[in-house]
Amino acid sequence: MSPNLKAIPLIVLGVLLNAAAQICLKKGLQAAGGMQLAAGPLFRLMLEPWVIAGLACYAVSVVVWLGALSMVQVNYAYPFLALGFIANALMARAFLGEAMTPMRWVALAVIVVGVGLQALSGRGH
Numbered sequence: 103m104s105p106n107l108k109a110i111p112l113i114v115l116g117v118l119l120n121a122a123a124q125i126c127l128k129k130g131l132q133a134a135g136g137m138q139l140a141a142g143p144l145f146r147l148m149l150e151p152w153v154i155a156g157l158a159c160y161a162v163s164v165v166v167w168l169g170a171l172s173m174v175q176v177n178y179a180y181p182f183l184a185l186g187f188i189a190n191a192l193m194a195r196a197f198l199g200e201a202m203t204p205m206r207w208v209a210l211a212v213i214v215v216g217v218g219l220q221a222l223s224g225r226g227h
Contacts, residue, residue: 106173106174106178106221108173109170109173109174109178109179110182110221112166112167112169112170112173113167113170113179113182114182114185115163115166116163116166116167116170117163117182117183117185117186117189118189119159119160119162119163119166120159120160120163120183120186120189121186121189121190121193122156122159122193123156123157123159123160123163124156124190124193124194125156125190125193125194125197125198126152126153126155126156126159127152127153127156127157128194128198129152129197129198130147130150130151130152130153130154130155130156131147131153133150133151133152134146134147134150134153167179178220178223181216181217181220182217182220182221184213184216184217185213185214185217187209187210187213188210188213188214191206191210
């Protein structure tokens, strides 16, 4: 298996963890009643379980991303981060009840095509 193919699961996992982090952070903000830039409320926000989960997802996604970058060039891996737009949109719809307009669905399809073309370029290392 080429380095490109071995890296793709790590890249996708990193993207999904990053998207999960966004959802967790949003749920944490909702649970905390929003964001306030005062020391007390900000400290309480940082102790909110959803916020902690979001930060943990970010931390793990960085480790996974480092693993992917050890296998392929940045200019091959980085465009896959565009899949985060898709993951975020789908997760926000599923877990936060956010709406998706037809134009957003079209935009996500264009992203999929672009990432697919990049993946087919085969220049990972």
